[in-house]
Amino acid sequence: MFRDALLIAEKDLRIEARSRVVFSQVLPFAILALVLFAFALNADRPVLRDFTPGLFWVAVLFAGLLAIQRTTNLEHDDGTNDALRLSAIEPASIFLGKMMAISVQLLALEVLLIIGVLVFYGAAIESVAGGALLAVTSVVSSVGVAAAGTLYGALTAGIRGRETLLPILLLPVLAPVLISATRSFDDAFGSAAVNGWAWLALLGLFAVVYLTFGLLAYGILLEES
Amino acid sequence: MNQSPSTGPNGAADSSDTNDTGDTGTRTLGVLCLLGFVLVLVLAFGLSEPDDEQNDLVRIMYVHVPSAILSYTGFVVGALASGFYLWKKSLAADLLAHASIEVGVLFGVLTIITGAIWGQPTWGTYWDWGDVRLVSMLVLVLLYVGYLALRGVGGDVNTRARRSAVVAIGSAAMIPIVRYSVNWWENRTLHQQASLTDGKLEDLTLFTLMTSIVVFLLFYAWLTTKRFRLGWLEHQVTELGLDEAIAQRRAEARTGVDAAVGKSPHSDTVREGREA
Numbered sequence: 334m335f336r337d338a339l340l341i342a343e344k345d346l347r348i349e350a351r352s353r354v355v356f357s358q359v360l361p362f363a364i365l366a367l368v369l370f371a372f373a374l375n376a377d378r379p380v381l382r383d384f385t386p387g388l389f390w391v392a393v394l395f396a397g398l399l400a401i402q403r404t405t406n407l408e409h410d411d412g413t414n415d416a417l418r419l420s421a422i423e424p425a426s427i428f429l430g431k432m433m434a435i436s437v438q439l440l441a442l443e444v445l446l447i448i449g450v451l452v453f454y455g456a457a458i459e460s461v462a463g464g465a466l467l468a469v470t471s472v473v474s475s476v477g478v479a480a481a482g483t484l485y486g487a488l489t490a491g492i493r494g495r496e497t498l499l500p501i502l503l504l505p506v507l508a509p510v511l512i513s514a515t516r517s518f519d520d521a522f523g524s525a526a527v528n529g530w531a532w533l534a535l536l537g538l539f540a541v542v543y544l545t546f547g548l549l550a551y552g553i554l555l556e557e558s
Numbered sequence: 559m560n561q562s563p564s565t566g567p568n569g570a571a572d573s574s575d576t577n578d579t580g581d582t583g584t585r586t587l588g589v590l591c592l593l594g595f596v597l598v599l600v601l602a603f604g605l606s607e608p609d610d611e612q613n614d615l616v617r618i619m620y621v622h623v624p625s626a627i628l629s630y631t632g633f634v635v636g637a638l639a640s641g642f643y644l645w646k647k648s649l650a651a652d653l654l655a656h657a658s659i660e661v662g663v664l665f666g667v668l669t670i671i672t673g674a675i676w677g678q679p680t681w682g683t684y685w686d687w688g689d690v691r692l693v694s695m696l697v698l699v700l701l702y703v704g705y706l707a708l709r710g711v712g713g714d715v716n717t718r719a720r721r722s723a724v725v726a727i728g729s730a731a732m733i734p735i736v737r738y739s740v741n742w743w744e745n746r747t748l749h750q751q752a753s754l755t756d757g758k759l760e761d762l763t764l765f766t767l768m769t770s771i772v773v774f775l776l777f778y779a780w781l782t783t784k785r786f787r788l789g790w791l792e793h794q795v796t797e798l799g800l801d802e803a804i805a806q807r808r809a810e811a812r813t814g815v816d817a818a819v820g821k822s823p824h825s826d827t828v829r830e831g832r833e834a
């Protein structure tokens with residue numbers, strides 16, 4: 334199962350490496366969001382630094398939404414869902430593979446955005462522990478967002494008006510991720526006195542719930558398309 | 559609840575061949591709800607005492623708390639019905655999930671509105687992000703608005719049912735996560751903590767609240783049944799519309815062929831009648 338998943342992930346990532354849609358469209362969008370936040374908050378560096386975690390995660394969620402939409406449309410537009418099913422790979426493996434591919438893309442996005450906020454917003458990583466927290470939070474959040482995103486992406490695939498339907502379905506689901514990841518980053522950047530590791534546990538719980546749910550439910554959604 | 563001569567006396571079973579959403583069962587339930595609401599009104603405004611701290615404001619609780627309970631009931635029943643749909647592929651379960659969640663959203667909105675109305679005089683603000691229960695209810699309502707939006711896009715009935723079922727179950731799984739995350743997010747909740755159980759409320763106040771909860775649950779049953787039957791009728795109309803359209807196209811095709819062979823459309827209708 335895991336080998337099949339790797340195969341799917343590799344396929345999706347290779348498509349991305351060749352088309353560079355996420356790199357050339359989604360990433361610039363995320364950076365644009367950072368710039369717009371700066372304009373909205375009157376380019377006030379102390380304010381921007383204090384609110385870096387929240388702004389960062391909002392940018393990630395919006396950009397992630399585009400990446401998720403891109404990955405699901407990929408299969409649907411080319412009609413390759415049927416081919417995937419005919420390949421006799423289990424739906425759970427397909428889910429896992431797609432989830433991994435999106436996670437990797439999100440993670441790459443987050444790394445670049447972290448550099449972005451360090452430069453633009455003047456945020457600073459205080460300690461080694463903060464850096465570790467930052468890294469682990471990014472990984473766990475990416476998995477959670479990708480798991481929920483893969484599931485909901487498949488859910489809205491092929492529906493008229495899917496571009497508007499996916500955000501309204503997915504963003505409320507991701508609200509706990511936004512809250513927890515922001516809190517965790519608050520600790521890492523030292524912008525609020527909270528225990529980031531406790532929030533990380535909640536992020537982990539979210540990721541586990543949606544991974545399990547996705548593994549179980551993906552087959553149901555794939556049956557039809 | 560308008561009377562229809564075609565409604566059978568046995569209730570729900572024969573609703574498929576009537577075009578009414580009411581029958582003896584729902585009418586009885588409806589009358590019970592009405593009587594219950596009168597009782598709650600008398601209890602809430604007449605008999606129960608104002609609160610020591612909140613005075614008359616406490617009476618909002620008799621709508622606010624039952625609405626919240628009812629909303630959660632609607633979401634949970636929706637998830638259970640969706641699970642049943644995935645298990646048995648019964649379209650009725652899918653329609654029940656839709657009905658239940660729609661009623662849940664309605665009362666979720668009512669909870670938020672009554673909460674805000676309550677908040678203004680007691681906390682001095684309509685909305686406070688520190689209030690865990692209101693904020694999580696808002697997130698949940700938005701979550702389920704997405705579910706209703708998904709149902710609204712049309713398409714194949716079974717496809718829609720499958721997708722909706724996954725969303726309904728996923729959303730129900732979110733209820734505890736949303737609650738916990740919002741709870742941790744701001745520990746300084748304004749809400750009265752567990753006022754139902756710690757015996758702080760006076761007897762009659764508690765009795766009024768309990769009565770109101772029961773009446774609201776009856777109302778939930780009534781609304782959901784009605785909405786379920788409406789959904790069922792809608793489904794039948796869609797099916798009927800499709801059958802009719804197919805029949806019409808067939809008739810057209812037949813007339814076309816007959817015209818080419820030289821038959822009159824009249825002989826066609828005669829043949830049709832014989833076939834039938």
